[in-house]
Amino acid sequence: MKLSEHFELSEFTRNSHGIPNEPPAEVIPVLREFCERILEPLRAHVNRPVAITSGYRSDELNRLVGGTADSYHRATPNRCAADVRVPGLPLEEVFDWLCHESGLEFDKVILERGKRPNTEIDDCIHIQYRSENPRRLAYLGLTHGQGAYTPVEVTA
Template structure:
């Protein structure tokens, strides 16, 4: 039995489902954290946010495409975020963001489907190269229940953010 711990306290089993198709392990898994010995367990108060990400973002995508997938990146501890050079304001550190790809689906198509069908705070098509449907990934974020979603849609390419989805 593998457990997630935060400051020595047992949080929950890593295999515990946050939603029908996604586990805590999938939302906190990081090759960088494993390689560098970084504890990427979230504080207990952030686990409900991870559940919301699963229910409001990941499950609708899983249902629509009927293709199993795991997030590339979900929750990031500050130590992990620093180790990968992430933004100091990263919503990943707040358990409000996931980076995803769905095998067999163009990341542009995935981002466009999310834009048309899901509520989100921010949607970013990152590092996508037209002509290479598998390039890049899609970043999706949500906010706390009491905060309004911005519905911001961006494409990140050539080290710049551009408004809208650009293929």
Template sequence: MATWLSPHFTLEELTATQQRGLDNTPSAQVTANLRATAERMEAVRELLGGHPILVSSGYRSPAVNRAVGGAVRSAHLTGQAVDFVCHRFGTPKAICRKLADSPLAFDQLIEEGTWVHVSFDPRLRRQVLTKARGGGYHTGLR
């Protein structure tokens, strides 16, 4: 049975991992963060015309984050980041353009090439980045 964090997002989809054998169970604090993140993702979904969002990564335990090569201070570790696509809306670049041009409160919005990363770290810097070929990031959308 699914544990709904918001009308369209479940705890199970925001904690799913392909890293077999690694525990990805969130703490009570991370679960509270995931609930707040799910509510913010409802706003993202609304901005994208109400189309379904496919989450590829939400919360990552430290072991899972290390296994996937995540940043040491990744907002995924606190349940405050989501990697996703929304095929019915458009490309990751189109999604980023829409979110960047909206009043949505976010910390980082990254066009990663084949997916979008959005984080809701409390700093809410509205930092917009594009993944660079060969590694690193460019400021803004390219």
């Protein structure tokens, strides 16, 4: 199922645990809104495909990946999240654009350094969206599961 011009529902639901992970019908509209308002403008800016490494998570999948109980990845009719990478571009560049140039109405973005040291393979940018009153927060996340979340000022 197409959510927007360049994003498919299957990109939000696939997972390495091989478990069924279909969202309820009532969250499809917010996933579409997220694609239209955040992911499509991002894709247009970078002018290349944006890879979703983790999108929707059922309760079971969220438990398996160790997500927090209130994770936006679990999605409700007015909120959702995706972890993304842009193959071929440094994450810092994408993150800086989101925070300082994009003007996009995200709720929160986090530049995450993955759990595996000495590799960038599980690094990503967490982008969460809510349909009303987006807070436009930004953080530098944990590095390999260590350290603290550092707030970043969103300037545009």
